Amino acid sequence: MRRLSAYLRKLEDLIEKGVEQVSSRDLAEHIKVGPEMTRRDLGMFGQFGNRGRGYGVETLQSRIRGILGTQKEWDVALVGVGDLGRALIRYPEFSPRGFRFVAAFDNDPKKIGTRVAGIEIHPTSKMKSILTRLGVRLAVLAVPPQAAEPVARQLSKAGVMGILDFSSAVMAPPDGTVIDHVDISSHLEYLSFRVGSTRSRKQSKTRSRKQH
Amino acid sequence: MRRLSAYLRKLEDLIEKGVEQVSSRDLAEHIKVGPEMTRRDLGMFGQFGNRGRGYGVETLQSRIRGILGTQKEWDVALVGVGDLGRALIRYPEFSPRGFRFVAAFDNDPKKIGTRVAGIEIHPTSKMKSILTRLGVRLAVLAVPPQAAEPVARQLSKAGVMGILDFSSAVMAPPDGTVIDHVDISSHLEYLSFRVGSTRSRKQSKTRSRKQH
DNA sequence: GTATGTGAAGTTATTCACAGCG
DNA sequence: CGCTGTGAATAACTTCACATAC
Numbered sequence: 001m002r003r004l005s006a007y008l009r010k011l012e013d014l015i016e017k018g019v020e021q022v023s024s025r026d027l028a029e030h031i032k033v034g035p036e037m038t039r040r041d042l043g044m045f046g047q048f049g050n051r052g053r054g055y056g057v058e059t060l061q062s063r064i065r066g067i068l069g070t071q072k073e074w075d076v077a078l079v080g081v082g083d084l085g086r087a088l089i090r091y092p093e094f095s096p097r098g099f100r101f102v103a104a105f106d107n108d109p110k111k112i113g114t115r116v117a118g119i120e121i122h123p124t125s126k127m128k129s130i131l132t133r134l135g136v137r138l139a140v141l142a143v144p145p146q147a148a149e150p151v152a153r154q155l156s157k158a159g160v161m162g163i164l165d166f167s168s169a170v171m172a173p174p175d176g177t178v179i180d181h182v183d184i185s186s187h188l189e190y191l192s193f194r195v196g197s198t199r200s201r202k203q204s205k206t207r208s209r210k211q212h
Numbered sequence: 213m214r215r216l217s218a219y220l221r222k223l224e225d226l227i228e229k230g231v232e233q234v235s236s237r238d239l240a241e242h243i244k245v246g247p248e249m250t251r252r253d254l255g256m257f258g259q260f261g262n263r264g265r266g267y268g269v270e271t272l273q274s275r276i277r278g279i280l281g282t283q284k285e286w287d288v289a290l291v292g293v294g295d296l297g298r299a300l301i302r303y304p305e306f307s308p309r310g311f312r313f314v315a316a317f318d319n320d321p322k323k324i325g326t327r328v329a330g331i332e333i334h335p336t337s338k339m340k341s342i343l344t345r346l347g348v349r350l351a352v353l354a355v356p357p358q359a360a361e362p363v364a365r366q367l368s369k370a371g372v373m374g375i376l377d378f379s380s381a382v383m384a385p386p387d388g389t390v391i392d393h394v395d396i397s398s399h400l401e402y403l404s405f406r407v408g409s410t411r412s413r414k415q416s417k418t419r420s421r422k423q424h
Numbered sequence: 425g426t427a428t429g430t431g432a433a434g435t436t437a438t439t440c441a442c443a444g445c446g
Numbered sequence: 447c448g449c450t451g452t453g454a455a456t457a458a459c460t461t462c463a464c465a466t467a468c
Binding site for chain 1: 280311398
């Protein structure tokens with residue numbers, strides 16, 4: 001499922017280059033997977049390829065966005081305006097992909113009332129009223145680990161249905177809410193593992209498929 | 213494999229709470245996986261459990277860190293000191309987990325010579341000399357998407373063996389170097405997908421196992 | 425000829441079920 | 447008993463192989 005996003009990235013790239021048709025092989029290659037995989041991924045949602053020719057880049061893009069639900073723009077809330085939160089609310093690639101921040105929350109009195117990326121920072125106590133009024137259903141969580149779980153619960157009560165959590169906290173997702181975790185440390189740990197077992201460079205003759 | 217990191221997070225949590233023994237069930241639960249999974253994961257690297265009692269929290273932590281290779285501290289380079297790069301170099305959780313930034317690079321003349329988190333910013337042209345001198349083997353890449361691939365290649369030539377790439381660029385990993393991608397947009401797209409198909413709240417009775 | 429779509433085969437990952445040990 | 451460790455069974459995922467369409 002995550003692969004659909006990867007195809008999207010590739011399609012964005014092709015659109016910029018003005019390419020109009022793409023084959024399953026081209027879509028598959030950078031993901032290190034066979035072309036049948038791509039065909040099957042796309043095949044699950046209907047058949048939008050042209051035999052002999054490939055897939056139309058633009059139509060495939062809009063099909064995939066249709067599947068992911070990012071053709072209409074999502075309103076997103078940010079909770080936790082620290083260094084990471086600030087970087088995320090300013091992250092320039094969200095907007096073209098269908099995500100727009102509409103509210104920001106933090107508990108630091110010094111930050112409340114100030115703006116970041118044009119958005120006013122409110123105290124977390126106001127989350128419920130503001131988010132329900134705006135009808136926000138997605139949130140990005142960039143708070144310290146101890147705060148993550150209680151805030152996630154509040155968000156859930158405020159009607160938020162999907163939370164992207166950047167803390168390394170481990171928590172049970174509140175009922176009815178999906179949580180996706182991005183644990184940055186764990187990615188470095190993964191690299192440490194992969195690199196650590198490769199003593200010198202070049203040595204590894206292993207086919208290096210997945211291996212996660 | 214990624215699950216080892218998740219166990220580590222849980223163990224850090226337990227250590228803070230002063231817990232000394234933990235069962236495979238406890239370790240497994242927040243990952244939404246059966247306890248046998250945890251036992252098998254750990255079993256792959258030896259048997260460090262005590263039957264009838266569980267696993268010793270501290271020893272298990274050091275065993276897992278041993279497996280991941282994070283018992284000795286890794287020196288890490290940052291390339292791209294934008295909002296995201298700055299947030300990453302300041303990220304407080306790297307250090308206790310065995311990662312320490314020792315160098316930063318950017319091409320913006322205004323940034324070169326200044327410091328972030330106590331580390332001087334150098335031009336990317338100096339990457340090779342500085343990184344080989346320091347013997348840095350891991351790098352975090354937070355540059356605009358177009359710059360990602362060339363920089364990754366330079367890093368590889370500078371002896372870096374593992375790259376954590378935060379751009380959404382798709383690229384073939386340079387020979388002998390492992391690249392791990394964190395595509396932030398794709399995580400929101402995933403949530404969009406998960407949330408979009410859940411019309412109201414509460415509706416979904418599905419067992420909600422993996423589903424990625 | 426070229427590239428999709430898809431059953432069938434093969435591979436990998438997860439769970440079951442239980443023996444073994446403190 | 448409680449909980450680990452692990453063969454055997456099951457499920458999930460990926461690749462093979464080829465019929466099908468342009």
